[in-house]
Amino acid sequence: MKTLLSGLFLGAACAVLPLAAHAGLKTEVFVETSVVGADGVARTTRAPAARAVPGDQILYVLTFRNEAAKPAEGVTITNPVPQGLTFAGSGDEAAPLVSVDGRTFGPLDRLTVRKADGSSAPAAAGDVTQIRWTLPQAVPAGGEASFTFRATLK
Amino acid sequence: MNSKLKRAAVGGVSIASLMLAGAAPAAPGTLAGSTINNTASVGYSIGGVAQPTVNSTTASFVVxxxxxxxxxxxxxxxxxxxxxxxxxxxxxxxxxxxxxxxxxxxxxxxxxxxxxxxxxxxxxxxxxxxxxxxxxxxxxxxxxxxxxxxxxxxxxxxxxxxxxxxxxxxxxxxxxxxxxxxxxxxxxxxxxxxxxxxxxxxxxxxxxxxxxxxxxxxxxxxxxxxxxxxxxxxxxxxYGTSALAVKTATLISDPLNGLVAPKAIPGAVMEYCIAVKNIGVQAITGVTVTDNIPANTTYVPGSTHVGGTVLLGVCQGDGVGAADGSVYNGTAVTATIPTIAPNDVVTARFRVTIN
CATH class of the missing domain: 2.60.40.10 (Immunoglobulins)
Known part of the structure; x- marks a missing residue:
């Protein structure tokens, strides 16, 4: 009886409270190398980040997976730029918004930074501290969505 | 270079400025051995209900x-x-x-x-x-x-x-x-x-x-x-003896043949040219050339020219004329060449008449 009540209570809770971890977010890191082939065309190759030295271009791939039985809406992914890296853009068609202060998000060319002397200047890629993607469409049950950004190792 | 022995070398100036034109190397960057971690988080809703934020796995590499x-x-x-x-x-x-x-x-x-x-x-x-x-x-x-x-x-x-x-x-x-x-x-x-x-x-x-x-x-x-x-x-x-002087004598004219194939006969005009070559590696300055007027010759007034050039071993008729009062003392010609760059040749020349 007691067990049944607990079960009922749990079921009721599920109906109104958020479900725990019905989604997964995976990050992967690669090093990109541009090699000019014999035909003179530069090709970018992607390798696991086993060899990474200052100046290298690092590629991050984030994969969101909806493990719930219903579509996930309003998927918003926030990625702080890791220490030691300078943001170098996103490879995504829908470019993410960025922030230089962790509060205001917008396109990079619309953001400003305050300099030491109090004046403000247009923000540069090196000023970006956070990256944020917001999916306009829902991710169906069992579906995945991928996001990428590049950064340069300082 | 050793600054204790540094000298003001005219020839060194342009070299020094060339050497300083190199671009500064880029800063070495993130220390080797640093671990770079990346994590993201995702917020989403299901059926209109906001779900707890999910943190990503961590992607790491060592610099x-x-x-x-x-x-x-x-x-x-x-x-x-x-x-x-x-x-x-x-x-x-x-x-x-x-x-x-x-x-x-x-x-x-x-x-x-x-x-x-x-x-x-x-x-x-x-x-x-x-x-x-x-x-x-x-x-x-x-x-x-x-x-x-x-x-x-x-x-x-x-x-x-x-x-x-x-x-x-x-x-x-x-x-x-x-x-x-x-x-x-x-x-x-x-x-x-x-x-x-x-x-x-x-x-x-x-x-x-x-x-x-x-x-x-x-x-x-x-x-x-x-x-x-x-x-x-x-x-x-x-750094040491770094100049080499070569004196040449050329007949210019004689009273019988004029300028064509002149002979060393009385009345002929002879030009002496002292060509000074800087064989050192620094510019030399204030080079003084002194030459006695040979016996049985007479200095041609106004004939001293300083700063001329040599072409294919032959003294050219150029240079700047010098006032006799400053170069001729009655027995010798003393001319001063202001500066000679390394490997350059600069001349001082004067003429005499054979008595």
Whole structure:
């Protein structure tokens, strides 16, 4: 009886409270190398980040997976730029918004930074501290969505 | 160069400015061995109900060592010295552009005879007893007995040490001798203070969780691209007798034949040309040429010209006329050439009449 009540209570809770971890977010890191082939065309190759030295271009791939039985809406992914890296853009068609202060998000060319002397200047890629993607469409049950950004190792 | 012996060389100015035009190397960057972690978070809703934020897995890698070293000559001028001098000093800097602390093994060699030096001179002599010392107190001057370290110990990223090549000049050699010397710095493992580590080697296999070693240095004066070493050249210039004067006499005319095939007969006009060549490596200034008027000749008034040129060994009829009052004293002509650049020839000429 007691067990049944607990079960009922749990079921009721599920109906109104958020479900725990019905989604997964995976990050992967690669090093990109541009090699000019014999035909003179530069090709970018992607390798696991086993060899990474200052100046290298690092590629991050984030994969969101909806493990719930219903579509996930309003998927918003926030990625702080890791220490030691300078943001170098996103490879995504829908470019993410960025922030230089962790509060205001917008396109990079619309953001400003305050300099030491109090004046403000247009923000540069090196000023970006956070990256944020917001999916306009829902991710169906069992579906995945991928996001990428590049950064340069300082 | 050795600043104690630095002289104001007219010819050195343009070389110095060329040497300073190089771009500064990029900062070494994130320290080797640093772990770079990336995590993201996602917020979403299901059925209109906001779900708890989900944190991502962490993607990590370890920053590898990018070996990069720069050796540079200091000053853009030679060390001026003379034959027989001992313990003559040339000065370099060694900069660690590696993203980790490194030792540097150092060695100096004499440049090959006949090769062109970094200061665009031809190596014509050598030095012996070549030693290399690190500037221990950072004063940029070689202090014998004080600067005794022969390798650079535990140099932090982006830090520079001054290094001296100390060598002896031979007892004698060609006039205006040039002896190039090359300093090479080889990147060695740091970590143990007070001992020179082994030369670094490039990792053959890349490990995502370990510090691999990658060579990223440029080619130097006497080393290759990406060989964990770098080198630069400096030189010793022998400063001494550096001008060579050649006197020629040319008949200009005689009273019978005029200008055509003149003969040395009474009344003929003879031109004496003293061509002074600077065979040194520095400009020479205030060169005084004195020549007695030969017996049985008479100085032609107003005939002295200074600053002329020589073409194919023949004195040209150019130069600036000098007032007799300043150059002719009744028995001799004394002309002053203001300056002669290295390898240049400048003339002083005057005419006499055969009595």
């Amino acid at each position: 590898d060592r990018k070996v990069n070293v720069t050796v540079a000559e200091v000053g853009g001028t030679a060390t001026f010295t003379s034959y027989g001098q001992k313990d003559q000093v040339t000065t370099f800097t060694v900069t660690n552009n590696t993203n980790s602390v490194q030792d540097f093994r150092l060695f100096g060699v004499d440049s090959v005879l006949g090769t062109t030096t970094t200061l665009n001179h031809t190596d014509s002599t050598g030095v012996t007893n070549i030693r290399v010392f690190v500037d221990s107190n950072g004063n940029g001057q070689y202090d014998a007995g004080v600067d005794t370290a022969t390798y650079i110990d535990e140099l932090a990223p982006d830090q520079t040490k001054t290094v001296f090549i100390v060598a002896d000049l031979p007892a004698s050699g060609p006039a205006g001798g040039v002896a190039g010397v090359i300093l090479t710095a080889v990147t060695a493992s740091g970590g143990a203070s007070g001992t020179l580590g082994a030369d670094v080697t490039a990792s053959l296999v890349d490990d995502v969780n370990a510090v691999d070693t990658v060579f990223g240095d440029a080619a130097g004066w006497a080393d290759a691209y990406r060989d964990a070493r770098h080198s630069a050249q400096d030189e010793y210039d022998v």
